[in-house]
Amino acid sequence: MQSQFSESQMFEVSEALLEPGTNQAVAAELEADAPVANEQIWFRTHFVGWMEMHAGVQVVADYLKVHQGWFRRCAHPMKAEPLGENGYTLTIGRFGAFGYQVEPKIGLNMTVDEDGIYRIQTVPVPDYTPPGYEVDFQAVQKLVEVGAASAQEGGEAPKTAITRVEWHLDLEVGVWFPKFIQALPKSLIQKTGDRLLAQIVKQVSRHLTHKVQEDFHATMGSEALESFNRWRKHNRDREVCQEC
Numbered sequence: 001m002q003s004q005f006s007e008s009q010m011f012e013v014s015e016a017l018l019e020p021g022t023n024q025a026v027a028a029e030l031e032a033d034a035p036v037a038n039e040q041i042w043f044r045t046h047f048v049g050w051m052e053m054h055a056g057v058q059v060v061a062d063y064l065k066v067h068q069g070w071f072r073r074c075a076h077p078m079k080a081e082p083l084g085e086n087g088y089t090l091t092i093g094r095f096g097a098f099g100y101q102v103e104p105k106i107g108l109n110m111t112v113d114e115d116g117i118y119r120i121q122t123v124p125v126p127d128y129t130p131p132g133y134e135v136d137f138q139a140v141q142k143l144v145e146v147g148a149a150s151a152q153e154g155g156e157a158p159k160t161a162i163t164r165v166e167w168h169l170d171l172e173v174g175v176w177f178p179k180f181i182q183a184l185p186k187s188l189i190q191k192t193g194d195r196l197l198a199q200i201v202k203q204v205s206r207h208l209t210h211k212v213q214e215d216f217h218a219t220m221g222s223e224a225l226e227s228f229n230r231w232r233k234h235n236r237d238r239e240v241c242q243e244c
Contacts, residue, residue, distance in 0.1 A: 048168050
């Protein structure tokens, strides 16, 4: 399978995402594994991620708290429409496998606990019934000040605080498949769906991380954004060199 996250809001999927040799094994699985009944199949993934911001914890917290601005800007090309005071209706894009596609639309609500833990959870979208799927999105996010950094390797530039935004995501998607998908082995559908879901989450997370970092440092001014980009380029080059 192949997938992409682009301005067209399309995840294109083909059977190349399956493990090597899967296509040759399909016939054997069809004989050994019973096809899917007319039931909902749940796909699950757990994702851990983080991003670094060049500012103190309180500055980053103040930015994240005003999500009415940055969330919709950074979610693009996904569509994010306001839902209540702290929520959004998010249209992720089309994705699928075996010739079957869905275009999930989910409601997400953002809250902050008294101990500074950020939570993003699914909520119902008013007057909307998902066509053949359910989504359970549970994310927990916290801020950790991890040190300071200089944009220049020699340390001549003033150092700034670094706050790491860390998150854990548990995502479950339940799908009722049409009959031509139900004819396939359940183990094949499960394996393909789990891998596709994990790939999409990783891809969307990478996209949002980049956009939020750019947006946050831009709100602090062009000098802060340029300094962060220099620091990021320096560290990226060093990481590539270490892998050689």
